[in-house]
Amino acid sequence: MIAMLISRILGFVREAVIGAKFGQNEITDAYIAAFTLPDFLYFLLVGGALSAAFIPVFSSYIATQNEKEACYVGSSFINAMILAITVGVILGIIFTPYLIPLVAYDFKGETLENAIFLTRIMFPSVLFTSLAGLAMGVLNSHRHFLMPAVGSVVYNVVIILCGLLLADQFGIAAFSIGVVLGAMANFLIQVPMLRKVGFRYSFTLDLSHEGVRRIGKLMIPAIIGLSVLQFQEIITQNLASALEAGSITALRFANRLMQLPLGVFAIAISVAIFPTLTHSAARQEWTEFRQNLSLGLRSVIFITLPAAVGMAILRVPIVQVLFEHGKFDHFATLTTASVLLFFLIGLFAQGANQLLPRIFYAIQRPQIPVRISIVVLIVNTVLSLLFIPYLGASGLALAFSISAFVAFGLSLVIARKALGGIDGKKLLFSIGKSAVASAVMALVLKVSLLFLPYIFDISTKIGLIAFLVVAVTIGAFVYAIIAMSLKMEEARLVRTTFMSRFGRLFSRS
DSSP: OHHHHHHHHHHHHHHHHHHHHHOSSHHHHHHHHHTHHHHHHHIIIIIHHIIIIIHHHHHHHHHTTOHHHHHHHHHHHHHHHHHHHHHHHHHHHHTHHHHHHHHOTTOOHHHHHHHHHHHHHHTTHHHHHHHHHHHHHHHHHTTOOHHHHHHHHHHHHHHHHHHHHHHHHHTTHHHHHHHHHHHHHHHHTTHHHHHHTTOOOOOOOOTTSHHHHHHHHHHHHHHHHHHHHHHHHHHHHHHHHTSSTTHHHHHHHHHHHHHHHIIIIIIHHHHHHHHHHHHHHHTTOHHHHHHHHHHHHHHHHHHHHHHHHHHHHTHHHHHHHHHOSTTOOHHHHHHHHHHHHHHHTTHHHHHHHHHHHHHHHHTTOTHHHHHHHHHHHHHHHHHHHHHHHHHTHHHHHHHHHHHHHHHHHHHHHHHHHHHTOOOHHHHHHHHHHHHHHHHHHHHHHHHHHHHHHHHSOTTSHHHHHHHHHHHHHHHHHHHHHHHHHTTOHHHHHHHHHHHHHHHHHHHHO
16 A cells, blocks of 8 residues: 555656646647557456456466466466557557547547657557556465555656656657656566566466466456446547547546545555455355455445545645646646546545455456446446536546446445345445544534634645645544544554554654
């Protein structure tokens, strides 16, 4: 979580540097749109394979103490992916001019040319991002989580450095160059740990092996499901491309802010618990499976619900501190903060949705998330079309949030049936207690905001940062006190985990 927090903060620094140098306009819209096609190729070929197919199958070999076979299957699958991705990258570079209108249909003239140019620069990053993702899959299966998170930190550092050092010479293309070099560094930093955990790579390509065929079979529904999710993003981006210049950038920056609690807590917990779920499923230890799932879900909601409330109250100063520099003016801040508010409505559901599909991947039933994704795509598209005439980019964020609740509800109902229970009473009580603690926190925070501007000069950047630090500290302290007084298991778990990690360090100091 700490490594992911650093990575997310650097992600904001990266976006802030882009915003400061180029503002919120058609240039940044083109840059953000340029990510779409490489991301689509990555998620299509590797993103779905990791969670739905590779980690469950690879972990099953490790769980049964068959390390040699795991390395053989892993190497065969990695080599197959390298070949497929290389072909995809070459075709993507060739046909970029015909593909960009599919992801941003209203781009014209120089904006369209910039998007094509930047996409072609970034396409090779897919190969290294995929290798980094596959390395993460191997390491996560061995229950090692640090180096993949450190790799993300390095990825952001490289992009920031390239942007700062090369932007005057290459313009916004400097950040695209940084994406390629950062993806390469992300992979290379994980290689030594692969050797340390015992993974032995070989140049084998045995597509007929039972394990490889099982991964391939599980991948098919995952690819369909992720294609649906990517189409959802493409539809949203297409709709945003027809709005005023900078709308895509506002959506991107607001989404990045929403991703902070998701990435640091929800995704970190989901990634960490997933190999445990797959091990339990492989050994058919279903009581342990349900207990870990319940605790994971409750922990995610325990953290993301107050995070959503606190960020909603502090959304304007948060955007000011992170992005309002250079050409990113106060109007852009207000636009981004408005979009952020509507994203935050569905934050805790979105957090739970990081873990829920992994249930079905762990029990090797990936077709269930596919069906849910199709329903969510339809809901999101209809709501987007309904909201956009009235709310603009904020309407797209609201449609996203409502769709997240639809996915959350469907996943819970189906998981309960598939597993014979998900400890629903505990989950419901936990959500209720988190909501009460969040409400008290919001009230105290609102009162505090009446007095803090008299203590800190929020017209200066330093004063605004101090204002935010104190406000966040007050909110976190109040929430923790209320949660402990309500005797929430999740609060005790967080406290125990923190003390076990850092208590010894504090006692030494």
